[in-house]
Amino acid sequence: MNPVNSLSGPLADPAADAGYAAGHPPRVGFFTDTSVCIGCKACEVACKEWNALPADGVGDHGAAGDVLGLTGMSYDNTGGLGASTYRHVAFVEQRVPARDSAPVDLGMPSTDLPGAVQPGADREDATEVRWLMSSDVCKHCAHAACLDVCPTGSLIRTEHGTVLVQEDICNGCGYCIPACPYGVIDQRQGDGRAFKCTMCQDRLGAGLAPACATACPTESIRFGPLDELRERADARLAELHDRGVGEARLYGRDPDDGVGGDGAFFLLLDEPEVYGLPPDPVVTTRDLPSMWRHAAGAALAVAGAVAAAFLGGRR
Amino acid sequence: MSAPEHRTATGAPRRRHGGGRGKGRGERLMVPEAEFTSYYGRPIIKPPVWKVPDVPAYLYLGGLAGVSAPLAALADLTGRPGLRRLGRIAAAGGATASVGFLVHDLGRPTRFLHMLRVLKVTSPLSVGSWILAPFGALSGATAAAEVLGVTPRLARASGLAAGALGPALTTYTAVLVADTAVPAWHEGFRELPFVFAGSALASGGGAGLLAPGDVTPARRVAVAGAALELAATAVLERRIGFAAKAYRTGRAGTVLRAARAGTVAGALGALASGFLRGRRGRALGAVSGLLLNAASAATRYGVFEAGMASARDPEYTVRPQRERLEARRSG
Amino acid sequence: MAEAHPVGFQWVMEAKRRGATVIHVDPRFTRTSAVADLHVPIRAGTDIAFLGGLIHHVLETGAYFEEYVRAYTNGPMLLREDFADTEDLDGLFSGFDPETGSYDTETWQYAGMTATSSAGDRDLDVHEAERGQMPGSGGAPIATDPDRDDTMQDPRCVLQVLRRHYARYTPEKVHEICGIPVETFRRVADALVENSGRERTSAFAYAVGWTHHTVGVQYIRAASVLQALLGNIGRPGGGILALRGHASIQGSTDIPTLFDLLPGYIPMPHAHRDQDLATFIEANGGTKGFWGDLDAYVVSLLKAWFGDAATPENDFCFDHLPRLTGDHSSFRTVMDQAEGKVPGYFVIGENPAVGTANARMQRHGLAQLEWLVVRDLNMIETATFWKNGPEIATGEMRTEDIGTEIFFLPAAAHTEKDGTFTNTQRLLQWHHKAAEPPGDCRSDLWFYYELGRRLKARVAGSDDPRDRPLQDLTWDYPVDGTGEPSADAVLREINGVDGEGKALPGYTALKADGSTSSGCWIYCGVYADEVNQSARRRPGAEQDLLAPEWGWAWPMNRRVLYNRASADPDGRPWSERKKLTWWDGERWAGPDVPDFPVDVPPDYVPPRDARAAKAIGGAEPFVMQSDGRAWLHAPAGLADGPMPTHYEPEESPVGNALYGQRANPARQRFERADNPYHPEPGTPGAAVYPYVFTTFRVTEHHTAGGMSRWTPHLNELQPEMFLEVSPELAAERGLTHGGWAHVVTARSAIEGRVLVTERAKPLRHGDRVIHQIGVPWHWGPNGLSTGDAANELLGVSLDPNVHIMETKAATCDIRPGRRPRGPELVTYLADRRRQAGLEEEQR
Ligand SMILES: Nc1nc2c(c(=O)[nH]1)N[C@H]1C(S)=C(S)[C@@H](COP(=O)(O)OP(=O)(O)OC[C@H]3O[C@@H](n4cnc5c(=O)[nH]c(N)nc54)[C@H](O)[C@@H]3O)O[C@H]1N2
Ligand SMILES: Nc1nc2c(c(=O)[nH]1)N[C@H]1C(S)=C(S)[C@@H](COP(=O)(O)OP(=O)(O)OC[C@H]3O[C@@H](n4cnc5c(=O)[nH]c(N)nc54)[C@H](O)[C@@H]3O)O[C@H]1N2
């Protein structure tokens, strides 16, 4: 039997919680600062190249589509994380209140040439276009639902505090997939097993940083010991707030959150759901003890009901 | 090629509380002006990859088998051979078919063996496998003895053991689905075991109604189960907030309404059959039993579908979480 | 820049992190705009009006860096009395000849000096513009000191001429022409001015959004004028950064693949003008500055090529060099092909059937060849046009009629061979072979070496004098076991050696007596101390800000050109904050390699008869210019005017709001049936093509797709040809997001999926709304992700200085649905042309 790790609450050292002896490497992770992401997708491609992942077009889940198809979702044609997309860059086009720029004055056109129409009334002068980009990845949760629910022990906590699927053990039960509160891990079509970001376990072992972080030209993806990343993130947030970027916020940094803090956390410029992230995720196994209690109660009710049915005489 | 639904690449639609796509959204308006946004309407969590009918069937058959086993064991002890025989076969058949569906869903038989590599209490599927496997073996042995007519004492022992495991089999599946991020399932983790327990009782009892001889306990079980299921469902829908919509609308809503009607009709039929004598009572009992089983299967399918629907629509994930967050921030 | 230079863009992001303001001027809202502090949407093709507006602002508010302008630019120089400006001639400068469509630039010269005459004969079809390619663009030597007024008040001094030239480029005019709101313009102007001067510097970065215009060179000139006025050149954080294209496109201009240049920007000799070496040097070398040593560069080049065969007696084999007899530029050649004048063609690392304007004309040219060699990584359209080109589908060509014999040779990619890349910063970086080329793929170096070897073998016994150049050519590179020549040895030959065969330290060591050799004088030093300096990889963190030990920059590993300008005329840094190179009492000091003779003091005044480097005054930082100064007004070297002037593109929906002259009068046009242009704006036919389109790149694909359309991991990211339109235009033309639409010009029609995005913004021009359509140009018929090529749409009209095509602004129509297929496309296009009144005209 596996050691039972704690199911929720702040967790300083998930690796130790999972039974690694003292002296194991520090917990590592990502701080993805979306305010400097330029949407180049180098991370996405580097990940695929390093992990020899197949191209999968519009994602093998969710939106139907052939392999090469335009989604119409701005410049995002991968759609989301999946079994063959461990890094995914989201593109959000928005109309937001203008910062302080002057509006483009479209005037009142007066000729009837084809170009001379009244532009749409929705182009209010006080708004401007904002294009947010953000590179998403497995959060390597301190309390990882995927890992908790995996019946085979295929998903494990590594010595680096990350969460890893062991491909040779996974039996494709698919349980981890709906368990993940972020919709990260997925089943590969035709293979049946589940896949997700490995935090480049094979590179970490060789003293290299993950492929995605290495490829990122703007250091939007920072890799390192989580403690350092958190400090860096706090400093960056303060800096942005000082510069008047009030909408900047950290996401997944807080060890008090529903998953005990993400191993991969983010600086966002809008609400998480805008990027396709859950606003307040909770590891489902937080409630597991209570679930078992309720199930036991219900099982007792079943036993009681059956037993009671035999009380009294026969007809 | 997949045609995009939105009109432009700019601005994923923001849906307002209460506004947008019809009624029933604004009932728990805790924070005014909160908006629902999503990433091009794509789901946030991944919908389960579990297949239909495999997994709903697995849920239903587990319940049927889990109730049939103790029913048979007690029938054995109380000298009701018809009920015993039927229960033993239903338990073994249900367990075997349920493993069959699971294996089918996994794709390869050997993959089921991986389930038994470890026992993880944090994994309801692991725990379930460890319940299902011995249950399957015990109920299988019992049924084999029953059919072959050999070793009645051993059969009694194994039947009792299977009967003791049975109730767990009926409710662990509720934990199985609830222990996910699927809103309609997770939000109902308190009630779902009782819904499943009730549904299992209804189906197991209902199956018992098909047995020759005295089926009074089965009738009681069926009626009690139906009552429990209906009550638990009502509580569930009342308590889980926004996610309840998944149980009321769409395909899940339709299926669950039908299931409820079936359950009510089946229970009433079962009850009535107790007052009718002879063939007519037996026939009504049998029809009611079948109806209850159909209803139970429909309930599991409905619950399954409700979960799938709540996983596919990001609003189910976002809204309750956002409300929780805003409440925490303002509180 | 984020789109097409994402790796370089990290430094912009780094600067932003440190507080820099990033402004992005682009008709489209791109990934760059997304992270910029300000995006300035502009009507495509109007940047000179915008930059002119900034020049106007800087001059009128007195915001220019006066001491810098006085000392280091030609602001004080007086122009000739007979010079006439566009303000006087309604859009023309003096000297225009409407017959030839070109300028006689004599009146643009400074007053008080001998005007230079263009020596020798000139073939009629050699464009006057070839003078723009002369050394350093410095034009002809300036023999005497021009008249000047250091108060810069004289109405004839350059600064005052400039002021009058831009007098009407007001913010309101900028708004009218470019569609940029006055407020936005002011924000840019304020940001730029605030961030320039003694303590601060601003930089401009550009790529082909600025160059692919019929006035492309003048765009860059406009930025140069602005930067010179603000004192932003030669100083850290300043300058104008030309973001280059292909990984080593800079390298391929340094050691050129251009028809009119020899390595190191030495002009290609002319058949009738440059009869011998002395005449060539006399005509092309400057008397002052580093071009003064042209003889040493040319002789060393000839020694590198012809070795011992090159002797003083035979003019160092100068006669062996090929000669220009006319315009042999790419488009001229293709038109000659189409006329059956060209028998054979090498296409190497290029895909013109997709990547070049008027792709149809390109393919027609290819179809007339006797033979064609294509060396590429993939089976690109240029090699398959005969079976699946668009003309096969329309029936305009039939495979069986095409007589071209095509040789496709698989090429090794850069990862499969050693060599250097020269980047935007003139930095040479060595790359090591990382994998063996697959199958029969071979490096280009191997190919040319083999080809040369075999040709030499073939002519070895010949006594035909025309074979002498080949016989004399040194061709002796060491090869490895696979026959691959050593790229390292080639680099060393480019660096050059002295009489004892030792690698030279730098170009100042080159001699005109034949005792040194160098394959490219500006690269001399890359193998200094017998070390491949380009392979140096000392991390930046271990070095100072300039990181001089990472790779090697030409010339002389100098990281900032004209860095003498970072100090005042007395040699003191303009500011402590921005100091880079300064006079420490004995010599020029600082972290960079001084772009100046190190021991020439600031107060040095060269004697009258001094030549070359010795003729550079101690306070003349622009050492490549014949007068040591930055040119606000270019007295020579340009084909289309001494000062940038706003002209409309060849095709635009509106007339010129400033002058009667609508478009660049000197632009190169080709009035041919296969190259129809749209009607002039204002004429009735113009309404048939009412919208503007601009072609662009996306990060996910590369150029004509030869490398990216075969790569699954890139195709899934950007899987289909698309067209970016605004919601307003979509409404006007009934286009649906995700649906199909096609863009139509007089040349062709192409289809794509519609991306309706608010990033695309209509602009106002006077009382009209101008819609601009974004058309990525990466697709073609082959590969994993296929689609129509944008270059089907474009006609050929060129910048007269560098013959670059105008891809960034033209007119079109857009219609919902897919384009007609097969022969119907031909009739469809003809109908539209007839509606526009073009068909009768052109047939
Ligand atoms: N990913 C990727 N990178 C590349 C390449 C590639 O194909 N893909 N190609 C390489 C090559 S060969 C080159 S030359 C460079 C080119 O790099 P860029 O010049 O950056 O590339 P483009 O997208 O062609 O044009 C840049 C921008 O110019 C804008 N533009 C068009 N007209 C005007 C105008 O009149 N004024 C202004 N201010 N802007 C205008 C366009 O909207 C476009 O956004 O990129 C190199 N890098
Ligand atoms: N409409 C429009 N047209 C444009 C532009 C635009 O902005 N708009 N941009 C223009 C610009 S800036 C450029 S640079 C051109 C580029 O246009 P092209 O040069 O015609 O197109 P590429 O696709 O870059 O072609 C390069 C080819 O070289 C091959 N290749 C790569 N490495 C090697 C090698 O080592 N050896 C050999 N032999 N082959 C190799 C690649 O597979 C590829 O097919 O397009 C121009 N065309």
Ligand code: SF4
């Ligand atoms: S994000 Fe999902 S897949 Fe990743 S560790 Fe957390 S629960 Fe597992």
Ligand code: SF4
């Ligand atoms: S699919 Fe694989 S990794 Fe996921 S829970 Fe099942 S066995 Fe574990």
Ligand code: SF4
């Ligand atoms: S850490 Fe490795 S596996 Fe994970 S996203 Fe980055 S590159 Fe991919």
Ligand code: SF4
């Ligand atoms: S995270 Fe980095 S690599 Fe990924 S898209 Fe953003 S900038 Fe590019």
Ligand code: SF4
């Ligand atoms: S492809 Fe090469 S040249 Fe282009 S941005 Fe990336 S690293 Fe730079």
Ligand SMILES: [Mo]
């Ligand atoms: Mo280029």
